[in-house]
Amino acid sequence: MRRIDARSLRGLAHPLRMRILEAIELDGPATSSTLAARLGENTGTISWHLRLLAEHGYLEEDPERGTKRERWWRIPDRTTLDPSEFLDDPETRRALDVYLRDLVERYYDRVRAYLDEDWPAEWQRAAGLSDWRDLHLTPDQLHSLNEELAAVIDRYTAGTAPATTADARTPDRTPDRTPDRTPGASTPERAERVIVQVQSFPRRS
Known part of the structure; x- marks a missing residue:
């Protein structure tokens, strides 16, 4: 990096x-x-x-x-x-x-693009537009939070996250979003491309 x-x-x-x-x-x-x-x-x-x-x-x-x-x-x-x-x-x-x-x-x-698109119910149930407002963190704690969240995303990017029951039954077909950089990675047939946005920041009371 x-x-x-x-x-x-x-x-x-x-x-x-x-x-x-x-x-x-x-x-x-x-x-x-x-x-x-x-x-x-x-x-x-x-x-x-x-x-x-x-x-x-x-x-x-x-x-x-x-x-x-x-x-x-x-x-x-x-x-x-x-x-x-x-x-x-x-x-x-x-x-x-x-x-x-x-x-x-x-x-x-x-x-906004996601909200304007007509996604089926299973994807709308899976998606999340959430926030957590009761956190009180020091700068070090906020940094650690972001590092842990990034590590979770990295697991899914690398294809090492645990599969669901449905995913385990489905044969692999397409590579990760950057196939030329991760030639061995693959995703289940029913998978769609997903954007993850994590927004964490301090606020004044």
Whole structure:
């Protein structure tokens, strides 16, 4: 996992670059033309932003898919960001503000998209839009909470979480959401792609 530093944060903090990165995160490797069609932008603009993302280490070319006429781009590694590292740098704090505000807007858009879609009852029962409001935690406790939640998600991402009875009877068919990065992972036939958003933060009383 690669830590985002000040320079790479300033390179990422642009709404279109963040949309490009999210599109590849969600749907896997892509070309400038496929991304342009998906995002409603022209290919030249997308190509310029792809090269900039690659310069900052967020993307790399996929040589197995690329041709002389068209490049495929993929995400080489996961990244992590610690906002507290940029508090004393006004320029980077502005980039951090752009990044975090765009991130929150995309979280909101994902939830709205889910609510607008017509999912069957079994998926509506399984989904959850919940919050817990009675927590009183120290910074260390909040950090530990987030670390434990991430560890649970990692188990499911790696395909090592316990299967339900229905899942155990169903043959594996499709790989995890990033098949090129986890070639051995697989999901049951009835599985749909799922986004998990965990939001935890302190509040003033």
